[in-house]
Amino acid sequence: MxxxxxxxxxxxxxxxxxxxxxxxxxxxxxxxxxxxxxxxxxxxxxxxxxxxDLDYQQFAGPGLRFIQGGTFTMGRVEQDVMYDWNNMPRRVTVASFYMDETEVSNLDYREYLYWIQRVYPENMQKYEAALPDTLVWREELGYNEPYLMNYFRHPAYSKYPVVGVSWEQAEAYCKWRTDRVNEQILIDRGILDHDLSQSGQNVFTSESYLAGLYEGVAGNKPMEDAAGNSRRVKWEDGILMPNYRLPTEAEWEYAAYGLIGNTEGELLTERKIYPWNGSYLRDDSRKDRGQLNANFIRGRGDLMGMAGALNDNADITAPVDSYNPNDYGLYCMAGNVNEWVADVYRPLSMQDMNEFQPFRGTVYTRYKRDADGNLIRNEFGELQVDTIADYRNFNDGDYQSQIIEGQDWNTEKNNIATDDMYVKSDQDGQLSSLISDNVRVYKGGSWKDRPYWLIPGTRRYKEQTESTNDLGFRCAMTRVGSPQGF
Incomplete structure (x- = not known):
């Protein structure tokens, strides 16, 4: 005992x-x-x-799917038939993130335009700047006129991907979506009430609210401090969501392959060519055997097959949730429409970029302030920024990769500017190269592309102000915290 x-x-x-x-x-x-x-x-x-709050766990925003990050070989997986040599394979690691389950649809984009028209009824310039270019459907020797009126506006096409949208317009949509989602979160919690009278500078944006500049309508359950006094929501509370944004090229390619279904432990059992397994374009499952896996052009003049046996059931685009999703649950990551990504285009970016979270397009900014130190908003209530560093040209042969305000970029001593890295035209002041700081990457292939462009590793580029009838986009969101939770 x-x-x-x-x-x-x-x-x-x-x-x-x-x-x-x-x-x-x-x-x-x-x-x-x-x-x-x-x-x-x-x-x-x-x-x-x-x-x-030590119990914080991020949840997926509306329309998003969780993409668990990891390592993969980014770039070419088959012969470079275009001989661009711009997607050489390289192993990289992508952090976990979220991505839209589908491409942004006409219905989604019409909601955006409706909000602009309701909140800024006197400013037609802002509304018109957001409008998709329906003239992209015009063909000199083709009868596409019905699409000018119908494709974007008619309810028959509501679930079809929005097209005729430039990279800049897509970026603006992402920012608007961030603000509306965060505003709704505060309303659902009772912290704010709907304010349908907001207009001008007093419009809810996530940044202006966090800065204490937005004067909204208080809800019946305001945020409280530990003593029970009302206060504003802070970023440290973890209530507001990170920004919706365009995915980086690495994120988009990683999500398109969906390699999570092709691994055993850390062993990749099958390297994909397309977002589905195998080298064939048709489904080999018992249920859908013989059906095409994507919306693309099968051959010259064959966009949808024979009557009675339409091969992809789409003459132009198809609804955004068509065909089978990949292993991440994402629809139409090959075909239907090409998709904008965030990156600035350079042929040799694969050699320059980081092994972790590769991205070309980093621009550092800070908020503008007036002489009294107050933050400056524009007429739409958006906080204004100054560029303090621009790394779009980093390691690409330019004389000075970093632009900092207040420094002389084009000095008399060296007389070298960004344009000097591009091929000059015979005409004074003109450039013959299509590559500049305002050219962005797009990926995925479309309804009028051949199968080669359906391979996620392929890449093309276009001026960020341009748009076409086979180019749309989807949004992404950063995951904060651990890659999958502990």
């Missing part, structure tokens, strides 16, 4: 020394309501009221 008592006492001392019997302190996993560095309690007005 005496031996048992001594043994029990010894175990108690050992466990106590390990901190298992502690009620306070001890760091993460011990008492999450107490600081492991100061011993002060979190979320306690008697201890100063510092607030935090």
């Amino acid at each position: 005496k031996f048992k008592a001594i043994l029990f006492l010894g175990l108690s001392v050992l466990l106590a020394s390990c901190g298992l019997f502690k009620k306070d302190g001890g760091g993460f996993g011990k008492n999450k309501n107490v600081s492991s560095t100061t011993g002060w309690s979190y979320n306690d007005p008697d201890n100063g009221g510092f607030q935090t």
Whole structure:
């Protein structure tokens, strides 16, 4: 009996020394309501009221699918039939992120235009700047006139991908979507009420709200500090979502392949050519055997097959949720419409970019302030920024890769500017190269492309202000925290 008592006492001392019997302190996993560095309690007005949420887990925003990141070989997987030599294979790692399940549809984009027209009724210039270019359907020797009126506006095409949208318009849509999603989150929580009268500078944007500039209508459940006093939501609360944005080229290509279904542990069992397994363009499953996996042009003059046996059931585009999704649950990552990505185009970007999160197009900014130090908004309530560094030209042969405001880019001493890296035209002041800082990558293939362009590793480029009738986009969102949760 005496031996048992001594043994029990010894175990108690050992466990106590390990901190298992502690009620306070001890760091993460011990008492999450107490600081492991100061011993002060979190979320306690008697201890100063510092607030935090250690149980935060990000959830997918509306329309998004979770894409678990990892390593993959980015670039060419078959013969470079175009001899562009612009997608040489390179192993990279992509962080986890979120991506739209489908391409942005006409219905989605019409909602955006409706909001602009409702909130800025006096400013037709902003509305017209967001309008898709329906003239992209015109062909000099083809009867496409019905699409000018019908494709974007008619409800028969509501679930079809929006086209005629430039890269700049796609970027603006992503920003608008971020603000509307975050505004709705605050409304759903009762922190704000719907304010249908907002207009001009007093329009909800995520940035202006966080900066304390948006004067909205308070809801019936305002955010409170530890003492119960009303306050604004802060970024540290984890309530507002990260920005919707265009995916990077690496993210888009990684998501298109959907290699999560082709692994055993860390072993890749099958390298894909397309977003589906195998080298064939038709489905080999028992259910859909023989059906095409994507919307593309099968051969000269054959866009949809013979009557009675339409091969892809789409003369032009198809609804955004057509065909079978890939292993990430994403639709139409090959065919239907090409898709804008965030990157600036350079043929040799694969040799220059980072191994982790490769991206060309980084531009650093900071908010503009007036003489009194106040943030500056434009007439639409958007915070204005200054560019402080531009890395779109980094490591591409340019004399000075970083542009910093206040420095002389084109000095008399060297007289070298960005344009000097491009091929000059015979006409003074003109360039014959199509590559510039405003040319963006697009990927995926479309309803009028041959199968080669359906391969996720292929890439093309276009001026960011241009648009076509086979080019759309989808949005992505950064995942914060761990790649998959702990």
